[in-house]
Amino acid sequence: MNAVSTVAPQPITDKEVNAALDLAVAQVRRNLPQFTYAAQNHSSVNNFYPAVANDQWTAGFWPGELWLAFEHSGDPVFRHAAQIQVQSFLHRIVNRIETDHHDMGFLYSPSCIAAWKLVGDEDGRRAAILAADQLIERFQPIGQFIQAWGRKGRPEEYRYIIDCLLNLPLLYWATRETGDPKYREIALTHARTTLANSVRPDDSTYHTFYMDPVTGAPVRGATKQGYRDDSAWARGQAWGVAGMALSYRYERIEEYRQTFDRLLAFYLNRLPADMVPYWDLVFSDGDGEPRDSSSASITACGLLEMADLVDADTAERYRMLARRMVKSLADHYAVKDPAVSNGLVLHATYSKKSPFNTCRGEGVDECVSWGDYYYMEALTRLSRRWSSYW
Numbered sequence: 001m002n003a004v005s006t007v008a009p010q011p012i013t014d015k016e017v018n019a020a021l022d023l024a025v026a027q028v029r030r031n032l033p034q035f036t037y038a039a040q041n042h043s044s045v046n047n048f049y050p051a052v053a054n055d056q057w058t059a060g061f062w063p064g065e066l067w068l069a070f071e072h073s074g075d076p077v078f079r080h081a082a083q084i085q086v087q088s089f090l091h092r093i094v095n096r097i098e099t100d101h102h103d104m105g106f107l108y109s110p111s112c113i114a115a116w117k118l119v120g121d122e123d124g125r126r127a128a129i130l131a132a133d134q135l136i137e138r139f140q141p142i143g144q145f146i147q148a149w150g151r152k153g154r155p156e157e158y159r160y161i162i163d164c165l166l167n168l169p170l171l172y173w174a175t176r177e178t179g180d181p182k183y184r185e186i187a188l189t190h191a192r193t194t195l196a197n198s199v200r201p202d203d204s205t206y207h208t209f210y211m212d213p214v215t216g217a218p219v220r221g222a223t224k225q226g227y228r229d230d231s232a233w234a235r236g237q238a239w240g241v242a243g244m245a246l247s248y249r250y251e252r253i254e255e256y257r258q259t260f261d262r263l264l265a266f267y268l269n270r271l272p273a274d275m276v277p278y279w280d281l282v283f284s285d286g287d288g289e290p291r292d293s294s295s296a297s298i299t300a301c302g303l304l305e306m307a308d309l310v311d312a313d314t315a316e317r318y319r320m321l322a323r324r325m326v327k328s329l330a331d332h333y334a335v336k337d338p339a340v341s342n343g344l345v346l347h348a349t350y351s352k353k354s355p356f357n358t359c360r361g362e363g364v365d366e367c368v369s370w371g372d373y374y375y376m377e378a379l380t381r382l383s384r385r386w387s388s389y390w
């Protein structure tokens, strides 16, 4: 296993970016036999992903890796495999297989919108619009938010989560694609509710937030996957950073940019020397807790997205931060030897059980499907002018 560094990383060079992408693409190629007609489990087990049915919230990330591999290599074998996945995603949304939750953007942006944008796959476009239709069905007018999980309207499930910011680009895209404003209006409303409640005065974020199903008033923040209700789950903070950058790309609302900076500053102040956080930002060196490398990859993508939207000096600062994070990931977390793992990035944490949270412990100190995807996306963003799938 790669030794985690205690030294502050230098910015990754273009040559190193290319080499890291080559390595990632070679690993994606090795995985084709196992995952062309199957989905990849949300996280690895002893560093190896099992193949599963396309019924988890994370199934979009492996096809996203296929599209990124296609873009980097030009090899049609990746396009072929990705378009087989698109058919599976169309089947899933037409038949509403495990789609009764808010994760439609995570599922359909890197798989089906990518297919439409890159190769004009009409089934990809159709599937993504159906997914956007499904997502807006979860909008709750009482409280003005998209309900994350569970049966719609149930009082114990009447909440949204910070992660949902990554589902909003699907809605902005659907309005642009169809000309129907309803998707965008719900995205804007949900983002407004998130900013009103989920960001604490110290610029950390709540993972989930309950609303009152009768009055619509905000009730309380709570965690599911963070350490405790008042700590800052490292991936939640990263979803906030990346989500604000993507929202700002679609809608130049100053509050999005300011919130991006606030969440980012909180995050950067709590990173260990190698710029890859522990799974909750309450932890630091010596606590004996695992990292969440996926949080760093997500944040790097948020930095690179925002860098395209701001003045040159700020952009340079964001790009250098992203290059340093990616250098750390490439040198000390990325898989170099396929005998060690069939994933791309080690040391991520999906859900670690704590005495105070409500998740099932799974995927602790493993590869996670989105960690691999966002690592490749960050490398791709550094390697070319990339047209986003989001």
Ligand code: GLY
Residues within 6 Å of the ligand: 163, 225, 235, 350
């Ligand atoms: N969106 C769920 C997670 O980040 O684990």
